[in-house]
Amino acid sequence: MTSSVATYAHIDLVDADDRYLVTLRRPAQRNAISGEMIAELHDACAVMERTPKPVLLTGQGQHFAGGADIAQLRERTRDDALAGINRNLFDRIAALPLPTVAAVPGYALGGGAELAYACDIRIASPTTVFGNPEPGLGILAAAGASYRLPSLVGMSVAKQVLLGGATLDADTALRHGLVQEIADDPVAAANRIIDRIVRQSALALRFTKKIVDAPGDQPWVNDIAQAVLFEHTDKAERMTAFLERKK
CATH class of the missing domain: 3.90.226.10 (2-enoyl-CoA Hydratase; Chain A, domain 1)
Structure with a gap:
């Protein structure tokens, strides 16, 4: 390091x-x-x-x-x-x-x-x-x-x-x-x-922290953040690696 x-x-x-x-x-x-x-x-x-x-x-x-x-x-x-x-x-x-x-x-x-x-x-x-x-x-x-x-x-x-x-x-x-x-x-x-x-997705962590710290309940914000993450390459790579490890 x-x-x-x-x-x-x-x-x-x-x-x-x-x-x-x-x-x-x-x-x-x-x-x-x-x-x-x-x-x-x-x-x-x-x-x-x-x-x-x-x-x-x-x-x-x-x-x-x-x-x-x-x-x-x-x-x-x-x-x-x-x-x-x-x-x-x-x-x-x-x-x-x-x-x-x-x-x-x-x-x-x-x-x-x-x-x-x-x-x-x-x-x-x-x-x-x-x-x-x-x-x-x-x-x-x-x-x-x-x-x-x-x-x-x-x-x-x-x-x-x-x-x-x-x-x-x-x-x-x-x-x-x-x-x-x-x-x-x-x-x-x-x-x-x-x-x-640091083993987790930095973008997922950023969204999670922002949503948890935001005042009030705004469930639709979760949907928007999740939509962004669903289209990010990090999601596909991490889930593929997870499934490969399970084989």
Whole structure:
């Protein structure tokens, strides 16, 4: 497997043959999400949108991301809030064309939790803790938790986190379906999931993700997407290979 590495000030982006690996790299600050990191992640998104591949997102060291950079957050104004600085980035990550898998060691708090919620699949480590303590800082979890967490764990559990200050450790997150599994090495586990993903049809995955994420029930969209796939050479080749293996 060949790969290239783009090293920014606060993230690394590895462009491999069949996947991207994005690593948050501020371990001394528990990978707190700063304005500079947000800008770098936007640059990474532009790369990943131009040439779509599955994405593995993780944090360097013992933690995924311990939240936003509070020193910077304290200085943000009403206009900054209206600009949706963190939300726009996390929505962009959620909209990446192919599946995203977050390997989540240690803390995923505040904006770090919301970044993990924006991914399609999450893998925990035994030390993982999800939480949204924003009301304790006089703000709300405005970068996706209010509309992603209820769909991931249900309204009752989401309210326990967002209103009651509860945190979800790895076992609790697994029990409520927030993570797929708990692994001593979540990056290795995430790579195994991506190994399965890349064996599937990229176009079928793109359509499936877009349809699953779309609001409301629109069965006719499934028919249109299926019609496109039925006429694609990938379908004939994959089904022929399947039938040949069964002989």
